[in-house]
Amino acid sequence: MRLVLLGPPGAGKGTLASFLNKELGIPHVSTGDILREEMKNNTSLGQEVKQYVESGGLVPDEVVIKLIENKFSSDCAIDKGYMLDGFPRTEVQAKDLDALLNDLQKPVDQVIYLDASLPVVIKRLTGRRICRNCGAIFHMKNNPPKEEGICNECGGEVYQRPDDNEETIQTRMDVYLDNTKPVIEYYEDQGKLKKVDADRDSQEVQESLMKIFNGDR
Numbered sequence: 272m273r274l275v276l277l278g279p280p281g282a283g284k285g286t287l288a289s290f291l292n293k294e295l296g297i298p299h300v301s302t303g304d305i306l307r308e309e310m311k312n313n314t315s316l317g318q319e320v321k322q323y324v325e326s327g328g329l330v331p332d333e334v335v336i337k338l339i340e341n342k343f344s345s346d347c348a349i350d351k352g353y354m355l356d357g358f359p360r361t362e363v364q365a366k367d368l369d370a371l372l373n374d375l376q377k378p379v380d381q382v383i384y385l386d387a388s389l390p391v392v393i394k395r396l397t398g399r400r401i402c403r404n405c406g407a408i409f410h411m412k413n414n415p416p417k418e419e420g421i422c423n424e425c426g427g428e429v430y431q432r433p434d435d436n437e438e439t440i441q442t443r444m445d446v447y448l449d450n451t452k453p454v455i456e457y458y459e460d461q462g463k464l465k466k467v468d469a470d471r472d473s474q475e476v477q478e479s480l481m482k483i484f485n486g487d488r
Contacts, residue, residue, distance in 0.1 A: 272297055272352040272484070273377060275359070275368075277454065278385030279447045280440070281392035281399075282469045283476060285408065287385065288354050290477050295484075298348045302357035305338050306330065316341070336367050343375055353377070362453035382458040383480065385469035389444050396435045403428045 272295065276284045288299040309317030310324070316338055323330045335358060343349050359365040372378050398411040404427025409416050416422060416429050434443070458464040465483050469476055 273372075273380045274352075274354045275379050275382045275458075276354055276356045276385070277382060277451060278469060279387055279392055279444050279451075281395040282385035282387040283395075283473055284356050284385060286473050287383075287476060287480070288356055290473070291354060291480070294481070295352075297352045297354050298346070299354045299356060300339075300342060300349065302335060302339065302355070305342050306335075309338060332361075332364055332367060335364075336371055339368070340371055340375070343372070343377060349377070355379075359454055360447075361450050362457050365454050365457050379458075379463060381483075382464045384455060384458075384464055384466045385476070386466050387469040389441065391470045392444055393437050393440050396440050397437060399435055400429045400431055403430055 274291075274297065276288060278284050288301075291297050292299050306320050306324075310321045311317070316334065319334060320330055320338075323334075339355075339358065343353070355368075359368050369379070395410070398413070400409045400411060400416070401407070402409075402422035402425065405422060405425045407422050407424045409423075409429060420429050421427075422429050434440075455464060465480075467476055467479055467483075471479075
């Protein structure tokens with residue numbers, strides 16, 4: 272199964288990807304992870320990415336596409352399927368991605384859009400905490416660390432991202448929806464888009480998706 276995961280920050284893409292990886296064995300391919308891996312390995316592309324990141328600029332589409340091409344060409348686990356998360360974010364990116372994946376004979380089967388409303392996203396993200404050391408994610412209401420400020424996994428410092436505040440979240444949501452609407456329409460026109468109500472808890476979302484995959488609706 273070849274999937275693209277779409278949804279605003281806080282929609283639950285990471286939680287869903289972990290579930291699908293466990294239940295169906297589909298590899299989760301996060302473009303953010305690819306970028307960090309290339310920088311960590313100090314590859315030529317990683318060095319180029321680092322320059323953009325350190326200068327505060329966006330990594331150009333053609334560089335991200337090249338990173339995805341390298342990952343999908345070299346990782347044999349992806350031959351069994353994938354869940355691509357973090358790309359595409361615009362219609363141009365979606366078209367470029369389609370061209371690449373068709374060339375690789377690994378075209379997208381379905382696009383899952385996690386449709387979450389602003390009040391729910393704000394509630395989730397303002398409660399989110401992240402380990403500064405290992406990146407483990409917690410939530411102060413739903414999944415707090417056992418010891419306040421301390422990561423359960425590695426003992427690192429758990430902190431709140433500076434952009435996880437209501438005003439910034441609303442701006443991020445507005446930008447995301449403006450950019451993503453054409454992407455949604457693009458995949459709808461292909462008959463590949465499956466929209467899921469992501470305001471519900473993760474268990475309900477997972478059950479809805481399994482029904483979709485099993486052909487129940």
